[in-house]
Amino acid sequence: MSIRLNPDLLPDLLASIQQTEQNLNISTQQLSTGQAVNQLSDNPGAAAQLVKNHNQASQDDQFLQNINSLQSRFQIADSTLSNVVTALTRAISIGTEGANGTLSPSDRQAIAQEVQGINSQLLNLANTSSQGTFLFSGTAVTTQPFTLDPATNTVTYNGNTNVTSVQISNGNAIATNVPGSQLFQNAAGSAFGALQALNTALLSGNNIGQAVSQVQSALTQVSTQRVTYGNALSQINLSESFLNQDKLNLSSQENSLIGVDPAKAASDLVQSQNANQAVLNATGRVLNLPTLLDFIK
């Protein structure tokens, strides 16, 4: 004697229909969103990882923005310093000319005049600002870094010696400024001091050669410090390509976390469609099966 089965087939049939419809829904949703994880519960681990992933990607975007704004600032600083180098080179060249003993005092005076001109050009360059802030005043960005006292013809530094740093990728920060005092009034060679000395020497006719060599060492200082900006520029370029690569990695990681394989999703869809139709077909037939009652006359 076999076990008596549940004569009511409907609950089982309905459960099967529900199951295939659910599968159909899942495949459709996966195909339409392109995601295998549409709710946290679909894969809690992936969803939690995705939170970190999205955060990292958004940080990378911010780092890239930081790099962008630093880049333009560094470029302005670098080209300003390049102009400073040109100006100082000119000063050396005319200073050397002025050291020639055959020149008359009036000729030297003319040269001193030009040195004075270079000095004020240098003052302008040292006071360069970008987006409303001075580039070379340390962190006192709203204070004009260098002022000239016309009476004594001396240049005073009003900024500070602080250096700021900005993160350009996780755990990687770079210095974003060189204080003006380090650039233009460096103890090892002050550009302003040297130009003033050259001016005085030319006017007096004494120690011109010594003054020229002072300008020479000031030029060396500016060139040395300028390298900081050059290095920073190449460093942020490196970071930029690293960040872009990281973003690519993150997005491919995101895809493997929650993305759906379109081919698999499409074949899942076909499969669940077939299963659904088969169950519906079977249900229609089973529910219409004749019973013994149909044969009682």
Add this chain to the structure above:
Amino acid sequence: MGSLSTSLNIALQSLQAEQGAISTTSNNIANVNTPGYARQRTNFAESTPVQQGDLTLGSGVHLDQVTSLRDSILDLRANQETQQQGQLNAFLGAAQQIQGLFNETTGTGLQASLSAFFNSLSQLSTNPSDPNVRQAVLTAAQNLATGFNQTSANLSTLQRNEDSSVTQSVNQINTLTAQIAAVNIQVASATGSGQNAGPFVDQRQQLINQLSGLVDVSEVDAGNGSLTLSTSNGAPLVVAGQSFQLATQPDPTTGLQEVFSLGSDITAKITSGALAGQLQIRDQEIPGIQSSLDALASNLATDVNTQNQAGFDLNGAPGGDIFVPPPAGGVGAAATLTVSLTDPSKIAASADGTAGDNTNANALLAIQNEAIVNGQTPLNAYSGLIFKIGNNVSTAQTQQLSGGLVLQQIQNLQGGVSGVDINEESANLIRFQNAYQASAQISAIIDSLMQATINMVSGV
């Protein structure tokens, strides 16, 4: 010797018995779709034989009893599984709404606001004196506060919804236990008087099964067919003809409805059924998430405030709070997180008072990598919360699925015992019809025999 009239009597009894069987069959077919109906069977029994000298003569058939076919163990198991399913369904219904509040798979949840806030500080570090960049920090802080506020408010709404579901469930439980108590008496009295209590048992089992969907029910057979029902922790629900109503009463501190039985609070002792699922969401799941959000919001706001106070604003003055200081202990911090700073120049990016210094902005930014919430960075703490929320749903789904299959299997076994099979009933019908017709035929033959005897006597 059996007389003709005895034979006629036997045929008559047979007609009655088959009629009863046909009536039972008809009743079975009529109730084929009645929920909870257990098929009935007529039990034929031989009538007591008659002793005549050495002869023992059969004296026909009678309907001994009509019994309902059910398996009380299966009923019990079905009730137990229904309790589990009730709990999981109630839990999942709300838990799925909760996870919908954390839209992290589309990247539009709190993570986006959290990242945007720290990114605005990162931006600030590149240009600490720019008023637009400063304003962006304030805007990002406001968005973050709004994100926390909304998520927390939505959770509170769900919690209140669950609270009213609790009251509804308790009302339904009370209605059901009153009905069960009434049927319980009928079962006892039918059993006592030797009648078929089956239809009442059907009804009672159907009601207990509904009750099982709502609360954990433990059944004890009180003898005489009556059942004693209580929660699994012993709070009485039905004893004989009496039902014990559950009551709700708001908790003075939380304002949430607590469940009482006979004056004592049994809220924490309800272990399954929809009521347990609702309480689990209301008293554990939602408060748990709220307190994680509170810890995150509170520690973040406090640390940002402290760091801002350590620096100097754009005008060189010492910094103050950016957020309204969160409540002590952090309770309600997510719901109430508010940006108090309105003047962007008062963000303290500088550590030395100079406008271009970003040291303190960097320090504010560094909070994102500091272990400020239970030894975790803000984002990792949030990511952990996301895992927990998703995992609770996913675990419940798995349990619901497997429990559902078990229940389906038990219901199939129940159907195997109690379900009406049209084919079987039809076959029985044919059998009873044949027997009925045969008995009728016998009556006719006895009738003709009697006629013959009468004619013989009258000599016509």
